[in-house]
Amino acid sequence: MRRRCLFLASRAAKERLLLARTSPAAKALSSAAVSTEHQTYDTLPPPAPSESTSSQAPSSATFAGGVELPLTSSLHIVKAESQPRWPVYRVIDTDGALVPGAMEPELSTELAMHMVTCMVRLRVMDHIFYNAQRQGRISFYMTSTGEEATQICSAAALSGGDTVFGQYREPGVLMWRGFSLQNFADQLFSNTDDLGRGRQMPVHYGSSKLNFQTISSPLATQIPQAVGAAYALKQQKLAQVVACYFGDGAASEGDFHAAMNFAATLECPVLFICRNNGYAISTPVEDQYRGDGIVSRAPGYGMAAIRVDGNDALAVFAATQEARRLALAENRPVLLELMTYRVGHHSTSDDWSRYRMTEEVKDWQSHNDPLRRLLAYLHAKGLCDADMEQAMRDTERLAVMAALEAAEKKGPPPLQSMFEDVYRDMPQHLLEQRAEMLAHVAKYPDKYPQGRGH
Amino acid sequence: MPDCHESYIVNSQSCRPDLLTILNSAAGLNHSLLLSLTANLCRFTAINSAMRVALQTDPTATVFGEDVAFGGVFRCSVGLKEEFGASRVFNTPLSEQGIAGFAIGYAAMGGTAIAEMQFADYIFPAMDQLVNEAAKYRYRSGNEFNCGGLTIRAPCGAVGHGGHYHSQSPEAYFAHTPGLKVVMPRDAREAKGLLLASIRDPDPVIFLEPKALYRTSVEDVPDGDYEVPLGVAQVLRAGADVTVVGWGAQLRVLAEGCDMARARDGISCELIDLRTVLPWDAATVAASVRKTGRLVVSHEAPRTCGFAAEVAADLQERCFLHLQAPVARVCGYDTPFPLVFERHYAPDALKVYEAIKKAVNY
């Protein structure tokens, strides 16, 4: 069957070749004819009418790869900006009220309250660790403020067995899975209990127990890796998906495009979750792409996709749940573009006041805060009130402070661990270098204090 | 400087956050102290000044990369968009591969492309464009085409807490590529002259800027247009007992090691800055080694296949009978750049001093 299609396709190609090899005069004629017709259109051209007018002209033809494509006789260049914009899926509005016609996702009170708790915890954690950096207690930090729903509510729709590949602004996913405040604090202080053994900068978390692959700074590298991981899950016939998070900036890297194409062609159960927060450090999305966001790329790769209000906790939850179902049921990738906003600095090395207006940030903070929206929704249902929220904040503040203080007191990992894990077994040259380093340090112990390196 | 105080305040404001992390070192310096430390260095960095001269003197010159339009994360392009317009100083989408390929194409049409990689650690997605394209553009076409107008700038090196991906020094990868030139300046004054020479060089140049250099004072950077020639090493200190060679910010470490050797053991070191890693000035180093009979080479990058290996191999060929001790290398260890043990990892002055002493007492 397949062979026959190929044969047909190649015959069609031959026919077209023959057509193209007409005399120069014929060519000139036909191009003249075309140029008189020269014009562009704003929407896709209609295919040539099949039955009505010319009975001989076929309405479609087979092209390379055996694809049957509609034909048209009108010269027509399609402008991207004429395409309709992708709509944004929303369940609750910015005041937390149910959007008319929206279906409320099945969300137990318990799960909803857990979402709120996690969002409050993340916000409080960010506040305290950000200040700890400002005080010089940790060397670096990145906040998630304004993007809590993209992380926590998508994580809530995954199963714990699903594997996650993150970028760096997804601590909420780890938090949802049970990464403790102490786990976070230990990594930030690069102490002896940091699972990453003090080797990476703050916020590069990871946990094999929680199926969350360790964060790496180079952008977009995790996206094709996530596809390979999803393929592995498929091969093992596990009813699991891979969730891969990245930003609007990272989606410009070559790795993003390779990953989309691999996932589509190799039919991998992977969720690409793009947090479109409007900026890549200082670069606004106008400088990043000219298409309709990230979601519009999906059809080009033959991929299913949905655009979601990323500050709508319920929409994020419902969309991720449905995307996961689809990915598993049909072994296919799904792209989710979560529209959100980075309220804080890119990182503690950044200052957003250099490239955006205070009003812009204030506006998002006061009119479209994911936590406020979810709280308002739950308040209307009588599930949560201001006192409860305040109590949550107080509890979390104490817990974060306790974790921070405990982490600060712990020492660094053992010095010789610096040479471990380069390979599974330490080769000779590293054994020698380690001995050399330890001997040197032993000779000048006061010059190499064993405290934290920052 | 009558208006010193005023400009001090303005400048400390304008460069505060980006440099904070760099300066926020082990010393546990507090915020306000950091502010005052950064006061002097960002008025116009040496790099900024070199790019301004290039944009003024060459109408085809363009400056671009990630976050370049607002001044760059290291503030190197501050004010350039305002001065020269958004068509010559602009943001690109976030893709190093794209930046390098775009820059090559622009240069292939005769333009001067000054492209920024945000960190040298993130230059690797551009490896194919640089190694297979930029490096071979002239050779493969029989000189029908070239992309000599291309300069890639990338901040490199350790800063105290950069960990794996904000600390690396990738000069050796590019020095292994015929067709590319590789430059790493040691201080601000040199940086400006070497960058202008790189921008105007007829071949593509990878210009690696040690981030430690961004903290050095720019007071001694001359205004105006000047070049420091590529491919020419500089003897910074004459000495009799041992030749000490490095490039980039490592020169400061080497100078300290030489000082220790003189103060503690009366050893006289000849200190050489290679300035250009490729093509490197072997003649200057060989002349020195013939005199001293000993050589110590040092860099921050890992030891195995680092450029020190090349210098050592070459010099023993040139100066075998003059050598009185094995050529010594003081380098980073063969591990990824570790965050928490950076101080132990670094080829610091003490390690340099030990190597100097060992070579002399061999």
Ligand SMILES: Cc1ncc(C[n+]2csc(CCOP(=O)(O)OP(=O)(O)O)c2C)c(N)n1
């Ligand atoms: C390959 C690579 N290039 C550049 C960087 C530097 N960098 C770190 S974060 C960032 C912006 C990323 O923006 P986005 O993907 O939108 O994520 P967001 O920070 O908005 O969450 C850049 C340019 C990097 N880490 N890796």
Ligand SMILES: [Mg+2]
């Ligand atoms: Mg972003």
